[in-house]
Amino acid sequence: MGCDVLVIGGGATGLGVVRDAAMRGWSAVLVERVDLGQGTTGRFHGLLHSGGRYVVSDPRSATECAEENAILRRIAADAVEDTGGLFVTTPADDPAYADRFLAGCAEHGVAAEEVPVAEALRREPRLNPAISRAFEVADASIDSWTLLWGNARSAREHGARILPYHWVTGVLRDGDRVAGVTAQDNRGHREVRIEAGFTINAAGVWAGQLADMAGCPGVTVVPGKGIMIAMNHRLVGTVINRCELPGDGDILVPIHTVCVIGTTDVKAPTPDDLSIARDQVQEMLDAGEVLVPGFRESRALHAWSGSRPLFTDERADGAQDTRHMSRGLALVDHLERDGVEGFLTITGGKLTTYRLMAETVVDAMGEQLGDPRPCRTAAEPLPGSEDGRPYWLGSRLRRQEEVMPDDQLICECELMQRSRLEAAAASRPGLNLDDVRRVLRLGMGPCQGGFCTYRAAGVLHAIGDADGPRADELLLQFLHHRWLGIEPILAGRGMRQACIDDWIFQGALDVEHLPVTPPA
Amino acid sequence: MAHPLHDAVRGSLDNCVKCTICETYCPVSAATPLFPGPKYVGPQAERFRGEGPSPDDSLTWCSSCGICTHVCPQGVKIAEINSIAKAEMAAERGIPLRDRLIARPTLAGRLGAPVAPLANRLARNRLVRAAVERAVGVHRRAALPTWAGRTFQSRTRLRRQPPGRPGERPAVVYFHGCAANYYETHTAEMAVRVLEMQGLDVIVPRQGCCGLPLQSNGLYPAARHYVRRLAGSLAPYARAGHDIVSTSTSCGLMLKREAREILDMEDDDDLRAVSGRMYDICEYLALMHERGELRTDLLTPLDMEVPYHAPCQLRGHGVGTPAMDLMRLIPGLRPRQVDAVCCGVAGTYGLKREKYDVAMAVGEPVFGQVRESGAELSVCDSETCRWHIAEATGVPSVHPVAMLHRSYGLG
Numbered sequence: 001m002g003c004d005v006l007v008i009g010g011g012a013t014g015l016g017v018v019r020d021a022a023m024r025g026w027s028a029v030l031v032e033r034v035d036l037g038q039g040t041t042g043r044f045h046g047l048l049h050s051g052g053r054y055v056v057s058d059p060r061s062a063t064e065c066a067e068e069n070a071i072l073r074r075i076a077a078d079a080v081e082d083t084g085g086l087f088v089t090t091p092a093d094d095p096a097y098a099d100r101f102l103a104g105c106a107e108h109g110v111a112a113e114e115v116p117v118a119e120a121l122r123r124e125p126r127l128n129p130a131i132s133r134a135f136e137v138a139d140a141s142i143d144s145w146t147l148l149w150g151n152a153r154s155a156r157e158h159g160a161r162i163l164p165y166h167w168v169t170g171v172l173r174d175g176d177r178v179a180g181v182t183a184q185d186n187r188g189h190r191e192v193r194i195e196a197g198f199t200i201n202a203a204g205v206w207a208g209q210l211a212d213m214a215g216c217p218g219v220t221v222v223p224g225k226g227i228m229i230a231m232n233h234r235l236v237g238t239v240i241n242r243c244e245l246p247g248d249g250d251i252l253v254p255i256h257t258v259c260v261i262g263t264t265d266v267k268a269p270t271p272d273d274l275s276i277a278r279d280q281v282q283e284m285l286d287a288g289e290v291l292v293p294g295f296r297e298s299r300a301l302h303a304w305s306g307s308r309p310l311f312t313d314e315r316a317d318g319a320q321d322t323r324h325m326s327r328g329l330a331l332v333d334h335l336e337r338d339g340v341e342g343f344l345t346i347t348g349g350k351l352t353t354y355r356l357m358a359e360t361v362v363d364a365m366g367e368q369l370g371d372p373r374p375c376r377t378a379a380e381p382l383p384g385s386e387d388g389r390p391y392w393l394g395s396r397l398r399r400q401e402e403v404m405p406d407d408q409l410i411c412e413c414e415l416m417q418r419s420r421l422e423a424a425a426a427s428r429p430g431l432n433l434d435d436v437r438r439v440l441r442l443g444m445g446p447c448q449g450g451f452c453t454y455r456a457a458g459v460l461h462a463i464g465d466a467d468g469p470r471a472d473e474l475l476l477q478f479l480h481h482r483w484l485g486i487e488p489i490l491a492g493r494g495m496r497q498a499c500i501d502d503w504i505f506q507g508a509l510d511v512e513h514l515p516v517t518p519p520a
Numbered sequence: 521m522a523h524p525l526h527d528a529v530r531g532s533l534d535n536c537v538k539c540t541i542c543e544t545y546c547p548v549s550a551a552t553p554l555f556p557g558p559k560y561v562g563p564q565a566e567r568f569r570g571e572g573p574s575p576d577d578s579l580t581w582c583s584s585c586g587i588c589t590h591v592c593p594q595g596v597k598i599a600e601i602n603s604i605a606k607a608e609m610a611a612e613r614g615i616p617l618r619d620r621l622i623a624r625p626t627l628a629g630r631l632g633a634p635v636a637p638l639a640n641r642l643a644r645n646r647l648v649r650a651a652v653e654r655a656v657g658v659h660r661r662a663a664l665p666t667w668a669g670r671t672f673q674s675r676t677r678l679r680r681q682p683p684g685r686p687g688e689r690p691a692v693v694y695f696h697g698c699a700a701n702y703y704e705t706h707t708a709e710m711a712v713r714v715l716e717m718q719g720l721d722v723i724v725p726r727q728g729c730c731g732l733p734l735q736s737n738g739l740y741p742a743a744r745h746y747v748r749r750l751a752g753s754l755a756p757y758a759r760a761g762h763d764i765v766s767t768s769t770s771c772g773l774m775l776k777r778e779a780r781e782i783l784d785m786e787d788d789d790d791l792r793a794v795s796g797r798m799y800d801i802c803e804y805l806a807l808m809h810e811r812g813e814l815r816t817d818l819l820t821p822l823d824m825e826v827p828y829h830a831p832c833q834l835r836g837h838g839v840g841t842p843a844m845d846l847m848r849l850i851p852g853l854r855p856r857q858v859d860a861v862c863c864g865v866a867g868t869y870g871l872k873r874e875k876y877d878v879a880m881a882v883g884e885p886v887f888g889q890v891r892e893s894g895a896e897l898s899v900c901d902s903e904t905c906r907w908h909i910a911e912a913t914g915v916p917s918v919h920p921v922a923m924l925h926r927s928y929g930l931g
């Protein structure tokens with residue numbers, strides 16, 4: 001297999017790059033070691049930044065966010081919900097920061113306007129009534145999976161090939177040039193060799209590993225791990241930020257049917273470490289309490305963690321406290337740095353700036369190739385977003401209303417119909433239930449898969465996509481993954497739910513004794 | 521719409537464990553595939569509701585019978601979540617003229633009463649009903665009550681006493697509600713006689729509508745206005761220590777509980793005073809019996825079997841089935857409780873053109889048992905249910921006090 005451009009990493013950045021390159025007319029291939037969005041992109045907080053968060057601590061990121069925010073609202077409307085955002089000064093915050101914040105917004109192109117406290121409380125009645133100031137900004141929530149599928153579809157329409165479950169195991173070198181990769185095809189269980197005129201490393205927090213493989217050592221991407229907790233329903237309809245220098249647990253993001261409190265920031269031992277520390281769970285719930293009194297008594301649904309790709313070049317600066325490392329994008333020119341041709345690394349940044357990161361690295365590639373071509377991604381909407389209408393909370397309910405009662409509901413909480421599951425299975429034979437979760441939100445509602453997992457496995461079996469043992473395996477695998485995010489927050493009403501789910505799976509279905517080995 | 525109580529209602533969705541018990545008891549979802557059921561429109565759909573109207577029109581199939589809330593083992597305020605969502609939808613989209621009309625029984629009552637014979641004839645006329653169905657959407661076969669010539673209020677001037685100055689005998693206040701005022705004045709008369717039979721003086725203050733039909737049709741501000749006015753006229757009696765009894769299961773419940781919870785009127789002092797003294801009449805008489813104060817010695821035998829339907833709203837009172845207890849005291853009377861949850865009408869729901877068929881399907885198990893009993897009449901506490909059951913079965917339906925009235929030999 002050969003191509004002009006090979007992109008490593010199926011997160012927002014990689015998908016943005018492959019689309020951009022394909023739109024500029026290069027033949028492009030993307031490889032991702034597991035499914036699209038299974039890295040940091042599928043494990044983030046859900047905020048389309050207005051830039052307000054960084055106006056004081058990281059002004060360049062602030063401006064980038066503000067500009068990209070406006071662009072994504074246009075090109076990726078379908079993934080964005082226009083919740084709006086508020087920065088509020090709580091009694092726990094330094095009251096002097098608010099004026100620095102306002103000045104920073106004005107200076108760095110971030111729109112912000114002070115609103116009377118009463119107005120903020122009218123809009124968000126559960127908000128801590130002791131706040132002293134409130135500022136309105138253009139925050140929004142963004143569904144990273146919708147964004148990914150939109151980019152993937154568009155890239156394919158422009159001729160790109162996207163290969164999930166292709167794990168890069170080696171980078172091919174042809175003298176001073178990177179010439180492609182070898183990858184393990186984990187669906188076909190074989191090794192493939194992909195030759196490329198140019199290779200772009202968009203492996204996020206794993207980018208350092210890939211640079212090492214290419215023989216360009218010293219690109220250090222520190223995993224800045226953060227945990228987040230989704231609450232069972234929206235306690236706020238607007239993104240709420242503490243008006244303070246960025247800290248832990250200072251943002252509450254309403255997204256889809258939940259709201260998410262986050263996040264922490266600690267240096268993880270490896271990019272693959274997804275463990276959730278219990279003291280951090282408590283820290284997040286306490287942080288929620290500062291924004292919304294009574295937060296702790298609300299039902300927590302699921303916890304998860306992800307790692308930020310925080311770039312440091314060992315040649316330039318030493319390791320630091322991850323909270324204070326830049327969120328800016330990092331383009332590493334390996335020709336200039338290592339004397340290696342045909343290879344660029346793009347990492348760091350934010351989901352909000354994924355498009356800009358793609359533009360930046362594809363521009364750099366064009367320059368190195370002596371073939372600059374103009375970027376069109378800021379203007380051309382993603383498939384599904386052509387009408388420019390943002391996503392709204394009720395849209396799934398509205399859609400269900402149209403097909404009811406003819407289409408069976410598989411996931412009742414998140415409203416996933418049987419026809420959509422069947423369509424997903426038809427377009428991607430052999431998918432697993434976690435793939436279905438990312439595409440269709442299976443099992444992301446209050447029961448956390450208690451009532452839909454066995455239905456979905458049954459449907460995949462009924463339509464011939466999975467044989468008996470495979471269906472059993474899908475069921476166990478999914479339950480295992482869900483459990484990892486429920487276990488750290490088990491208390492109160494979540495506990496009751498877990499007990500009824502457990503009764504269904506152990507008591508009624510006896511899944512423990514299915515004739516397959518449960519995942520470790 | 522956000523206030524602590526709304527929070528308590530919406531927040532209760534967090535309790536749902538998806539057990540589906542509510543769905544198995546909802547009479548509407550059992551009768552029609554058009555209604556996805558309480559779990560769906562309640563705790564599940566609520567998570568998809570934000571600012572703006574609810575996107576699920578199928579919500580309007582919920583009849584607000586309240587059964588789901590009563591059966592939920594986790595304390596999810598399902599029916600209340602539905603009511604609030606329906607009200608917000610109504611506020612957003614505008615409320616049809618029909619709903620505004622049927623939500624104001626005082627209006628129809630006042631218009632019809634002076635011309636009762638004519639109004640009744642028109643209301644029975646097929647062509648008129650077909651025209652009414654087309655024009656305002658009240659189903660042509662839906663049971664409508666019969667206007668009484670004079671309202672109960674206008675007949676009962678003598679019983680108007682000021683609060684706190686009873687005669688020699690203890691006094692209770694009778695809250696008749698609209699139905700007994702304009703249509704079933706005989707039920708009101710019987711209730712008064714039965715209460716007097718117990719040695720009680722009965723006071724009938726001036727009183728308006730409780731606002732329940734407005735509430736169930738989503739007209740919350742108007743409903744609050746009605747509640748405030750009514751509570752204002754009853755509160756002086758409650759504060760003076762008079763109990764208040766009602767023959768209307770739903771209107772009594774409105775004052776006892778629903779207005780406070782659904783209309784968020786927890787802070788209304790008058791209403792709190794009234795709520796604390798509010799009794800369903802059967803509940804009141806059964807309590808008297810427990811205290812040994814009911815004149816069972818004067819009950820004469822009635823040798824008959826009667827089917828009894830406990831209306832949904834009675835569950836909201838949380839008092840069991842006092843009507844059954846009372847009827848069992850009547851020698852020879854064999855009351856048999858109908859084995860079905862809901863007759864389908866749910867206040868004004870079954871009147872609506874688009875809901876009528878569903879309401880009839882919901883009520884079919886009740887109708888079947890009434891018909892099969894071969895009884896000359898059936899018994900039910902709630903007036904709209906009585907009209908609906910009588911219309912559907914051809915068997916007259918009476919309030920439980922009518923049985924006591926008969927047994928006391930009062931006519």
Ligand SMILES: Cc1cc2nc3c(=O)[nH]c(=O)nc-3n(C[C@H](O)[C@H](O)[C@H](O)COP(=O)(O)OP(=O)(O)OC[C@H]3O[C@@H](n4cnc5c(N)ncnc54)[C@H](O)[C@@H]3O)c2cc1C
Pocket residue numbers: 008009010011012013014031032033034035036037038039040041042043044045046047048049166167168169202203204205206224225226227228262263305306307308309347348349350351352353
């Ligand atoms: C806790 C947390 C909260 C965040 N919240 C926000 C937020 O609210 N808003 C915002 O804008 N940003 C947020 N971010 C930042 C944002 O999520 C990331 O910057 C962004 O998702 C990174 O995308 P990416 O494509 O660069 O990396 P990734 O999504 O991690 O993609 C890299 C991909 O490379 C793949 N890969 C790795 N090794 C190989 C290999 N050998 N072969 C093939 N593929 C490989 C991985 O599987 C992965 O899918 C948050 C980050 C964290 C950690």
Ligand code: SF4
Pocket residue numbers: 410411412413414442443444445446447448449450451452453538
């Ligand atoms: S409650 Fe469930 S949804 Fe939920 S995850 Fe559920 S079926 Fe799917």
Ligand code: SF4
Pocket residue numbers: 545546547548549557558581582583584585586587588589598599602
């Ligand atoms: S109130 Fe009655 S009709 Fe409405 S959902 Fe509950 S049980 Fe069903």
Ligand code: SF4
Pocket residue numbers: 535536537538539540541542543558559562563591592593594595596598
């Ligand atoms: S009965 Fe209560 S807990 Fe059970 S599904 Fe219905 S609302 Fe949820």
